Amino acid sequence: MIGSALPGRLHCRGNLGLGIVVALALVLGLAVLVTACGSSSEASTTAGSETTTSVAGKTDLVLASTTSTQDSGLFDVLIPAFTEAFPKYNMKVVAVGSGEALKLGQTGDADVLLVHSPAAETEFMTAGYGMGRKAVMYNDFIIIGPPSDPAKIKGMTDAAAAFKKIADSQSLFYSRGDKSGTNAKELTLWKAAGVTPSGDWYQTTGQGMGETLTIADQKGGYTLADRGTWLAKKDSLENLELLVEGDKALFNQYHAITCQAAKNMQGANDFMNWIVSPYVQQNIIATYGLDKYGRPLFIPNAATAQ
Amino acid sequence: MGVFWDAIKQAVSLLVHGDRYVYEVMWMSIRVAGTATIFGMIVGIPIGTWLAIRRFWGWGAAATVLNVGLMLPPVVVGLFVFLLLSRQGPFGSLSLLYTSTAMIIAEFFIAAPVIAAITMGGVASVPKDVRLQAMGLGASRWQTIWLVLREARVTIISGIVAGFGAAISEVGAVMMVGGNLSIAGHNQTGTMTTATMSLVRQGEYATAMAFGLILILLAFIITFLLTRTQQGVRRRWLQS
Numbered sequence A: 001m002i003g004s005a006l007p008g009r010l011h012c013r014g015n016l017g018l019g020i021v022v023a024l025a026l027v028l029g030l031a032v033l034v035t036a037c038g039s040s041s042e043a044s045t046t047a048g049s050e051t052t053t054s055v056a057g058k059t060d061l062v063l064a065s066t067t068s069t070q071d072s073g074l075f076d077v078l079i080p081a082f083t084e085a086f087p088k089y090n091m092k093v094v095a096v097g098s099g100e101a102l103k104l105g106q107t108g109d110a111d112v113l114l115v116h117s118p119a120a121e122t123e124f125m126t127a128g129y130g131m132g133r134k135a136v137m138y139n140d141f142i143i144i145g146p147p148s149d150p151a152k153i154k155g156m157t158d159a160a161a162a163f164k165k166i167a168d169s170q171s172l173f174y175s176r177g178d179k180s181g182t183n184a185k186e187l188t189l190w191k192a193a194g195v196t197p198s199g200d201w202y203q204t205t206g207q208g209m210g211e212t213l214t215i216a217d218q219k220g221g222y223t224l225a226d227r228g229t230w231l232a233k234k235d236s237l238e239n240l241e242l243l244v245e246g247d248k249a250l251f252n253q254y255h256a257i258t259c260q261a262a263k264n265m266q267g268a269n270d271f272m273n274w275i276v277s278p279y280v281q282q283n284i285i286a287t288y289g290l291d292k293y294g295r296p297l298f299i300p301n302a303a304t305a306q
Numbered sequence B: 001m002g003v004f005w006d007a008i009k010q011a012v013s014l015l016v017h018g019d020r021y022v023y024e025v026m027w028m029s030i031r032v033a034g035t036a037t038i039f040g041m042i043v044g045i046p047i048g049t050w051l052a053i054r055r056f057w058g059w060g061a062a063a064t065v066l067n068v069g070l071m072l073p074p075v076v077v078g079l080f081v082f083l084l085l086s087r088q089g090p091f092g093s094l095s096l097l098y099t100s101t102a103m104i105i106a107e108f109f110i111a112a113p114v115i116a117a118i119t120m121g122g123v124a125s126v127p128k129d130v131r132l133q134a135m136g137l138g139a140s141r142w143q144t145i146w147l148v149l150r151e152a153r154v155t156i157i158s159g160i161v162a163g164f165g166a167a168i169s170e171v172g173a174v175m176m177v178g179g180n181l182s183i184a185g186h187n188q189t190g191t192m193t194t195a196t197m198s199l200v201r202q203g204e205y206a207t208a209m210a211f212g213l214i215l216i217l218l219a220f221i222i223t224f225l226l227t228r229t230q231q232g233v234r235r236r237w238l239q240s
Helices: A002-047 A067-072 A074-085 A098-107 A118-126 A159-168 A181-193 A209-219 A227-236 A265-275 A278-285 B002-016 B020-053 B059-071 B074-085 B100-124 B128-136 B141-151 B153-168 B172-178 B192-201 B205-239
Strands: A059-066 A089-096 A112-115 A130-145 A173-175 A202-204 A223-226 A241-244 A251-259
Touching: A059 A067, A059 A098, A059 A265, A067 A074, A067 A089, A067 A209, A067 A227, A074 A089, A074 A265, A074 A278, A089 A098, A098 A112, A098 A118, A098 A251, A098 B192, A112 A265, A118 A130, A118 A181, A118 A251, A130 A159, A130 A209, A130 A227, A130 A265, A130 A278, A159 A181, A159 A241, A173 A209, A173 A223, A181 A223, A181 A251, A209 A223, A209 A227, A223 A227, A251 A265, A265 A278, B002 B205, B020 B059, B020 B100, B020 B141, B020 B153, B020 B192, B020 B205, B059 B100, B074 B100, B074 B172, B100 B153, B100 B172, B128 B141, B141 B153, B153 B205, B172 B192, B192 B205
Parallel strands: A059 A089, A059 A112, A173 A202
Antiparallel strands: A112 A251, A130 A223, A130 A241, A130 A251
């Protein structure tokens, strides 16, 4: 019986073998094609020596920034305005956590950074990875939680004291735990509250602000959020409300940093000087979000901050 | 190149020194993908076999549904499972969102269609003569099906491996329903893929690379076992 099946099987295996060979050839062909494209563009970028040239004589300029800035939509007005002012640059925006943004600046994968993680930024500058650093704007963080408010923090004006009450009541708290600027701010607040958060009530998501808000909403927990992401997302968050705001300690300063390892140093400087210029500060940043939320999402302070 | 080798070196050291978090995440991945694959086999193999040997009214529709399941982007599966399990969803009261059960459910819907479709192909390629002869020799219906499954076993094993591969390499769906949670450095619902994504976003390339190495190693081990099984089967074929 097995013998009778054998020719069929062999025939089948032959087809399969042919199929595999064809598939392999396709994959290999594709790989060769991709590598060829990659190396040719590589060649064109190295040809431009210091600066990288690509499409139609434009120079690539890589900005690494944070997911919260990207999610707020500010870049949708900021970047077109910049490329209009400096048409010679081909602007690329990478939105990651502040931790990775700084790493990209260190390795030279980004030319200029727009980040909000003061302690890590200072380290970055001391280690010599940055050239220049300028204050750009700030927004604020808010403490979000379930309407039932088991820790009784609603309306408090001292963020650290509110955190202390969350810890004392062991109420569920979701930390981003992703070394983002928001995460760094949260850890500073725990420190100010004199609490080392640990235990089942303190959970880490390792994800972005939007995802962490969703998890807090689903599980009925507290979290620290930037106002921009909260405003953009709050309609889908049925079990959360804003509980604490307004404390100076909740302000969140953004800095622009030009990187030592930048491939396009000229572009990095142009971007940094442009974003702190009075026109951009007053006419773009200070007005963004006014029409949609009735208040600006970011408050420019290049002129007043140190 | 420096970053790449540094990451690999540090990853190897994490693995050798048995970093607790790395191993917790690894076991979570294997447990979730393994369970999802077992349920995928329980459901997928009978469906695949049935579609291969029976022609019935609505067969075309059933086969189409199966193939759509095969093409379904995992993120869509994740979205469906998320909305079904969410607090506002129909199964919200079960509190399954952000648990390993939720991840098993999502990965099941990713693995099962793969296993069913490949089983169907394997069983369909067993010559009809085998079945006819077996029945002619007096085999019962179940004995015949068992025989056909034995004939198609190499393909079915490939199907199971492909299903497991699809499940363990899934990121988006698992992130959505699992949440990649941890408590004080102890993993709760992180898998190797979701942890890798999160670590890369933090610039923690070494730990991310450790998971990358484990996943590659796992692929090698499984492929090795699969190839041996297939060669064993072929040797027995040639001897008979």
